[in-house]
Amino acid sequence: MDPALGDLACGDVLVRNGRIAAVGENLDPAGAEIVDATNCIVLPGFVDGHRHVWQTQLRGVATDWTIVDYMVHMRTLYCVCYEPEDAYLGNYVGGLEALAAGVTSVVDHSHLQISPEYSDALASGLLDSGVGGVFCYGFYNNPPYRPGDSIDVASIRNRVFAPVEEWHVPNAKRIRDRYFTAAGALRFGIAASEVFMIPFDLAAKELNAAWSLEPALVTAHWACTARADRTPTMIPELHRAGHLHRNMLFTHCNNFSRADFQIVAALGAGVCATPDTELGMGMGFPVQEKMLAAHGSVAFGADICSNVAGDLFGQMRLALQSQRWRGFEASEQLPTSMPITARRYLEIATRIGAEALGMADEIGTLTPGKRADVILVRTDSISTSPSNDPVGTLMFYANASDVDTVLVAGEFRKRNGSLVGVNWPEVRERLVRSRDQIMDRLARIPFAKVREVWHDALTG
Ligand SMILES: [Zn+2]
Numbered sequence: 001m002d003p004a005l006g007d008l009a010c011g012d013v014l015v016r017n018g019r020i021a022a023v024g025e026n027l028d029p030a031g032a033e034i035v036d037a038t039n040c041i042v043l044p045g046f047v048d049g050h051r052h053v054w055q056t057q058l059r060g061v062a063t064d065w066t067i068v069d070y071m072v073h074m075r076t077l078y079c080v081c082y083e084p085e086d087a088y089l090g091n092y093v094g095g096l097e098a099l100a101a102g103v104t105s106v107v108d109h110s111h112l113q114i115s116p117e118y119s120d121a122l123a124s125g126l127l128d129s130g131v132g133g134v135f136c137y138g139f140y141n142n143p144p145y146r147p148g149d150s151i152d153v154a155s156i157r158n159r160v161f162a163p164v165e166e167w168h169v170p171n172a173k174r175i176r177d178r179y180f181t182a183a184g185a186l187r188f189g190i191a192a193s194e195v196f197m198i199p200f201d202l203a204a205k206e207l208n209a210a211w212s213l214e215p216a217l218v219t220a221h222w223a224c225t226a227r228a229d230r231t232p233t234m235i236p237e238l239h240r241a242g243h244l245h246r247n248m249l250f251t252h253c254n255n256f257s258r259a260d261f262q263i264v265a266a267l268g269a270g271v272c273a274t275p276d277t278e279l280g281m282g283m284g285f286p287v288q289e290k291m292l293a294a295h296g297s298v299a300f301g302a303d304i305c306s307n308v309a310g311d312l313f314g315q316m317r318l319a320l321q322s323q324r325w326r327g328f329e330a331s332e333q334l335p336t337s338m339p340i341t342a343r344r345y346l347e348i349a350t351r352i353g354a355e356a357l358g359m360a361d362e363i364g365t366l367t368p369g370k371r372a373d374v375i376l377v378r379t380d381s382i383s384t385s386p387s388n389d390p391v392g393t394l395m396f397y398a399n400a401s402d403v404d405t406v407l408v409a410g411e412f413r414k415r416n417g418s419l420v421g422v423n424w425p426e427v428r429e430r431l432v433r434s435r436d437q438i439m440d441r442l443a444r445i446p447f448a449k450v451r452e453v454w455h456d457a458l459t460g
Pocket residue numbers: 050052109221303304
């Protein structure tokens with residue numbers, strides 16, 4: 001993925017002290033441990049720009065949800081059914097899921113910050129998994145009730161639609177100082193609320209609070225409500241007032257204008273497209289080509305773990321084929337040329353995605369000096385054999401089970417097809433027990449009453 005080095009048919013990657021020391025043919029191992037990558041493709045770890053990792057226990061509950069269903073159910077009902085230990089486990093296993101699929105960096109948009117205890121659980125769960133990327137503390141007022149409480153409809157509205165509560169800022173600072181360093185593989189960031197949907201003054205105040213925490217990244221959902229005519233993006237206004245900066249990652253952006261993309265690209269900030277959830281839940285068409293056309297950087301994200309798997313193979317493929325069809329459809333003829341190469345989307349999942357996160361100096365290519373986030377994908381499995389084109393193998397044949405080895409900052413996280421240091425039967429038992437308890441609590445909430453409040457608020 002390093003354009004200067006190109007692809008090697010056969011070669012070596014030398015790792016030293018967590019960094020890539022050299023890439024080339026017949027390198028002197030200089031006493032290093034040898035990892036035999038015969039019948040493997042060696043490439044940089046995948047970069048996921050947007051994921052709600054805490055939802056791991058809820059796989060499949062969102063299968064037939066629209067984005068409105070998701071906002072109503074996940075962010076007002078399922079969320080309050082988590083206890084801190086569920087938050088820990090969701091992030092721990094979700095981090096492992098990413099690693100198992102070769103995703104070495106993930107932007108965790110973590111909006112389950114119900115109380116300080118949850119924040120500790122979420123941060124330590126993701127850290128304990130060993131995945132790299134950015135833990136983005138979510139500025140979101142979770143609903144003020146617990147399973148079994150009587151529901152006061154007015155208080156839900158007043159709290160959730162109010163400005164971000166004051167306690168979040170010192171709490172986020174505490175989490176940053178306790179768990180994260182600027183040089184760690186997993187860094188501290190902020191996930192702002194949907195600031196494009198709130199009055200300008202509140203959006204400005206919230207972004208000021210975010211920047212005051214000196215985060216590695218500020219991310220937010222943006223312009224994904226399929227209401228381009230009625231919901232302005234606020235990008236020009238926030239930009240003119242100096243609230244947007246280089247280390248920002250704008251997620252979805254389905255309703256961005258060309259000018260919005262140009263502003264974000266000129267800042268050097270990034271965009272993240274989440275093809276599965278945007279296409280499948282009704283947010284809009286993925287914008288990777290629009291951002292690239294504006295000479296900006298874009299990443300892919302799996303987004304909603306309760307809806308789709310946490311790998312990037314599926315995201316790359318869906319984005320590529322739906323975008324190819326757009327090109328073919330416009331011509332109304334049998335196609336005679338291919339509008340987009342597969343390699344371009346493999347680059348979005350690695351090199352270009354790293355640029356979108358503002359981490360191009362650190363990750364995204366196998367380049368000497370960068371962090372040793374390296375993965376090996378098998379070409380001799382039942383799915384991938386024989387491999388006639390490595391890009392095609394990765395884009396159209398490989399799946400998470402073909403990821404043989406994963407290193408994050410030179411540490412083995414997966415080896416010979418198994419996660420390192422993880423007793424999966426024991427972890428799985430805890431995960432299933434946690435799921436059972438979440439579902440038991442869910443049954444104690446007056447579902448219909450809460451849903452009504454939210455549905456009206458979101459669609460009215
Ligand atoms: Zn999201």
